[in-house]
Amino acid sequence: MLEKARERFKNKESRVKIIEGDAQNLNLEDNSFDFIIAESVIAFPDISKTVDELARVLKSDGSMIMIEMTAEQCLSDELQRKVFSLYGINEILNEEEWILKLQQAGFTRIEIINAPVDLIPYEINDINQSENINLDFYDLWDEHNNFIDQHPQLIGFRAFRCYLT
Ligand SMILES: C[S@@+](CC[C@H](N)C(=O)[O-])C[C@H]1O[C@@H](n2cnc3c(N)ncnc32)[C@H](O)[C@@H]1O
16 A cells, blocks of 8 residues: 555655554654544554544644444454454444444544435546456455445445534
């Protein structure tokens, strides 16, 4: 992903700085970012550690937008095991649990952003697909799609806008 991002910004006059790091333990100053966006990232590492770190580096008057997978139903033990092994995660949160984690990290105002119903699809023209993609990844993608087809109501997503103050 970093390689793709570097490539994408290479020829652009941009002030984007790409830094590799572990979201659970960021090598970044406290209280230093005006805005954070996380698109389907926080659900994968340890969620509590990650939201604590994001709250730490966000300025007190900053804001964070995150879009993360969310359990829409109570998962049986068997389904939970399947989800954990498929996505390499240790927990899957429902909406209330996300809000609780965010509050525990210090976010005081948490809003759910409803996806607009009138989104206009448009063609993405700067996809830089890798030439050699390991065939195992296609199998994994099929496994993901099959799982979602078999359990269409089980896992959704929420978009949250969060403020510390
Ligand atoms: C489902 S993908 C989302 C990708 C992202 N939306 C994008 O467009 O690049 C999950 C991403 O989370 C990253 N990730 C997982 N654990 C992480 C961690 N501990 N620290 C930083 N990134 C992590 C993975 O490397 C992967 O790129």
